[in-house]
Amino acid sequence: MKIHINGRFLTQQVSGVQRYARELLSALDRCLDADAELASRFGPIPVWYPEGAELVDPPAWKHLRPSPLPGRKGHAWEQLTLGSKARDGFLLSLCGAGPLQCRHQLLVIHDANIWAFPEAFPKSYRVFHKLMRPLLARRVTHLATVSRFSAGELGRCLRVPAERFTVIYNSAEHMIGAKADPSALEKFGLEQGKYFFAAGNQSPNKNIGRLIEALERASGTDMPLAVAGGYAPGVSQARIAGTDRIRLLGRVSDEELNALYSGAAAFLWPSLYEGFGIPPLEAMILGTPVLSSNSTAMPEVLGDAVPYFDPTDVDDIAKALSSFAALGSEERAEMAERGRIRARSFSWESSAETVLDILRGLG
Incomplete structure (x- = not known):
């Protein structure tokens, strides 16, 4: 045929x-x-x-x-x-x-x-x-x-x-060996290993609004949150303007995205609904720890390689951020390695x- x-x-x-x-x-x-x-x-x-x-x-x-x-x-x-x-x-x-x-x-x-x-x-x-x-x-x-x-x-x-x-x-194998823009972090005012990163768009299921609220409640960390895609439904511009911890980056190139994944202390994935959810897998295969929503397909995809939180509960997201901030460098490295192994299984x-x-x- x-x-x-x-x-x-x-x-x-x-x-x-x-x-x-x-x-x-x-x-x-x-x-x-x-x-x-x-x-x-x-x-x-x-x-x-x-x-x-x-x-x-x-x-x-x-x-x-x-x-x-x-x-x-x-x-x-x-x-x-x-x-x-x-x-x-x-x-x-x-x-x-x-x-x-x-x-x-x-x-x-x-x-x-x-x-x-x-x-x-x-x-x-x-x-x-x-x-x-x-x-x-x-x-x-x-x-x-x-x-x-x-x-x-x-x-x-x-x-x-x-x-x-x-x-x-x-x-997420396409990320292995992909080019990264070495000037991306400087362009966005970010320091290697000293920011949280998330990918969002205009869809309400990406849940960026709750993530921003959780960052404000989290203890033990003052790291900024960089969001590729920019627009955060449910978050007032006044709230964003009132803090330098929220960086809405807008659309970024593939090379900038790779650099942002690799440079982050952790990638945050608060999505309410995903059929698969490839961004956390992309972060994991590059060796970046991931904190993820426990909803829909995420446990199936990410397995036991990541800590999960309830994406509908701002306090639970904040608790996950605080717990990650308290980890030492060895614990973060172990978390990153578990993620890399899981990502390579696809x-x-x-x-x-x-x-x-x-x-x-x-x-």
Whole structure:
């Protein structure tokens, strides 16, 4: 059966699901390169994207071929143009959407956020995906997601058995050897090992407001909190302006992000809801201790490598910060090493092998 890949993500800015697709396909390409028989059976595999769209950071693959496909734009391109092209083969759609025409399809839906936190998404996005995902889930032959937690959530929301979802995990291996901006800490007025770091955005599930409140209550530390992404829902600008301990950094480059992870005393993850939660894993693989929310997928992903807190309880978050501040350097180093070992247990190659197992079973 001819294999096709939905490559619409190649024309989009790289965020969570786009990073997942790129890294998973890069690992798949390496697996094919290491096995001539598999490469001959499946490759070269076209990765279709809309003709005329500009590729963002074009990948250098050997057995996967980014290929322009003329036709419509946006969702219409995916549903009609791509659907017509790939319907007689098997399609990999790794970013939560795919054409209804293609029954023989592996569709990866990353989480149930549009049901758990609908206010975090534009109405048009919410309406489209709440309509399409149940239809796709009932039609496609193969469903996947990124954690057992998400499998349960999506099964409930989409009204399909959770057992239908294959779990194909994320990884943070892409951070190993990644470039870091040596001037980032100076740029943001931070000192190596003397600040807490968090990653937030406008979504209320990131819970940055409670984290800032907890920092104000924590004892035994006067370290500032740097937040990449900037906007903190529920936190007044007056509160931020009234202290120099809160640094809202806005959007940062990948190189700055790597430096901020590596330079922090600890990475803080107060999220209320995650299908996987890759930022704490990225921090851990770089050797930075992590303090995490105990909600949703986080215990499954982070295991016993981190201390947890209740993200709905400001006092419990503050207690976790105070407890970390009281640790000595050896205890922090042990915590960092446990995190690094845990993070390395998730690999893109292992996830790519799961995809290959599905392809091998197609006959």
